Amino acid sequence: MIVIGELINASGKKVREAIINRDGEFIASLAKRQSDAGADYIDVNVATGSGETSGEVEDMKWALDVVAGTVDKPVSVDTTDYEVLKAGLEMCGEGTFINSVNAEKGRLDAFLELAREYNSPTVALPIRESIPEEVEGRLEVVDEIVKSADKSGVSRENLYFDPLALPVSVDHKSALVTLETLKRLKEYEGVKSTIGLSNVSYGLPARETLNKAFMLFLMQQGMDSVIMNPLQKGMMAAIKAGNVLLGNDPMCGAYLKAYRNGILS
């Protein structure tokens, strides 16, 4: 399970201010804490909304520089802007995660071209102009993205489809749609999966309880990656436990190592 640490995101007020004020210490600390907690990638989103694209490119370069100077982990460049993505990939090189592409007009092909050039694992959202509510609708968009990716020469192993978690508080069957979408992704040989999972518990108390349960169901359906807050120890522990139970942790090595590192309690 590849864990992408989501905390460096400018939609949060503190992070937004840190980016605007060039508070490198704050960003570095978030990178370090996530890395220490077991994140495999550090997501970086600098969309502060305060300026033009050129400013955002500079913000991205600055933040990536801070992260690279702090931890020895690859990053995930989180943006909807082509120029920002390009600048990020130029800095970080091959294997950098792209977060994300979707099927909205105009962006998909350009982003896929960068994904090919940098051999980047890429989060792909089955979204067109809206979020399809049903499994079939999501798969139609998956189909479109897979075809575009095949055409662009992006390897399928680099496509990480997000089956889209929506709040069960609003629609109590929404998690089932997510799980079924994940299951049906197997119709596309080679593609992988990831998920921004915490949305599922929006609007309900004791969110971590739901997030953990959902995580385990997703793992059973072969989820490859998750975008989450790695500082939530309970979630990281659930992943370790899930890996053992699904036979993915030979001789329980990772589980025991996590125990000794204090991650399980």
Place this chain on the structure above:
Amino acid sequence: MAILEEVAQAVESGEEEDVKKKVQEALDEGGTALDIIDNGLMKGMETVGNKFADGEMFIPEVMIAAQALQVGIDIVKPHLLEGQRSFTGKVILGTVAGDIHDLGKNLVKMMLTANGFEVIDLGVDVPVNKFVDSVKENQPDILGMSALLTTTMPEMGRVVEALKENGLRDNVRVIVGGAPVNEEYAEKAGADLYAENALEAVDLLKNK
């Protein structure tokens, strides 16, 4: 009238059948439609809103209560006198063009409904002209716009401009919100109000 308390209680617990029964009883006892709405149905919903704000009730429960409220309103509405309105105000809501995030908007919708507003929801990815046409057609008191992306946020300003061009700007108050939006940006976009979250939105719209 004790029966109004029971109406409020029925809304709070989200029991549609109870609401129907109690509202009918209230009407039979000679209660006026306006009284039943204000001091029964809406009162119950207000309690729900407060409990939601305090973390004692949660989204699914608020949704059930809102449905029960609607059932009650539908029964009482035909009894309203000419010119009486059953709502605090009329609001048009939507997520701006290019943006499909609707969690925040839906929460605002729910809270406004819970506080007696009539809400017309235009959904997500709403183009400028759809906002304008809807304002023209429905003549709301308030237009609320949401955006979750810094890239789509400028749409808010475009809608305000289009309202001006169509001579509609002075007819409606504009409130905006969403993660990247702040007070400063709201002002720049020409909105009247900015709310940080759904509860603040309700507060602002009720009291200003």
